Amino acid sequence: LAGGMPLSGVVGNAQIMDAPAPGGLGGTYAGNPLAIAAAHAVLNIIDKEALCERAQDLGRRLTATLEEAKSWCPALAEVRGVGSMIAAEFFSPESGEPSADIAQKIQKKALEQGLLLLTCGQYGNVIRFLYPLTIPEAQFSSALMILQNVTHL
Structure with a gap:
């Protein structure tokens, strides 16, 4: 999704996902601003080009x-x-x-x-x-x- 940039995400049931304290759940690539910007650009292109x-x-x-x-x-x-x-x-x-x-x-x-x-x-x-x-x-x-x-x- 991030055009080859390292990006991860975690999704799950709200009860389980809300259990850890804020910032207590993440991945190796969590919060990488360059990867997030790349993913955002990819999502924009997906929308723009249908x-x-x-x-x-x-x-x-x-x-x-x-x-x-x-x-x-x-x-x-x-x-x-x-x-x-x-x-x-x-x-x-x-x-x-x-x-x-x-x-x-x-x-x-x-x-x-x-x-x-x-x-x-x-x-x-x-x-x-x-x-x-x-x-x-x-x-x-x-x-x-x-x-x-x-x-x-």
Whole structure:
């Protein structure tokens, strides 16, 4: 949130948070004025550029693209996420088991077309999407087209 500056925060139930004396609860980076100024500037940009709304819009578009891909990619078992934090999970259509091989094949095909994807998850069968909310429209549209291409296995 602070653009890479060290910043921490603590949140909790009021009864618990009010228990320590004022100043008695903090983190390693508590009260760093430079980090607080950076975080404040980031929050201003988020508001000014409507990045929360953009996260929702981009996430809806990505989710729609992935949901559509299910019609031709039986290995694409689940699409989930909130806003622009989206994940696609791949399973072997034959065995029904998580398939890191399929996720990695899609990742490799995407990289060959210029799209960097991250595979992750307990079984390595999840592709996680976390792009910058300031991504140019042409670049995002290109990424969606690449996803459509590479999910045709």
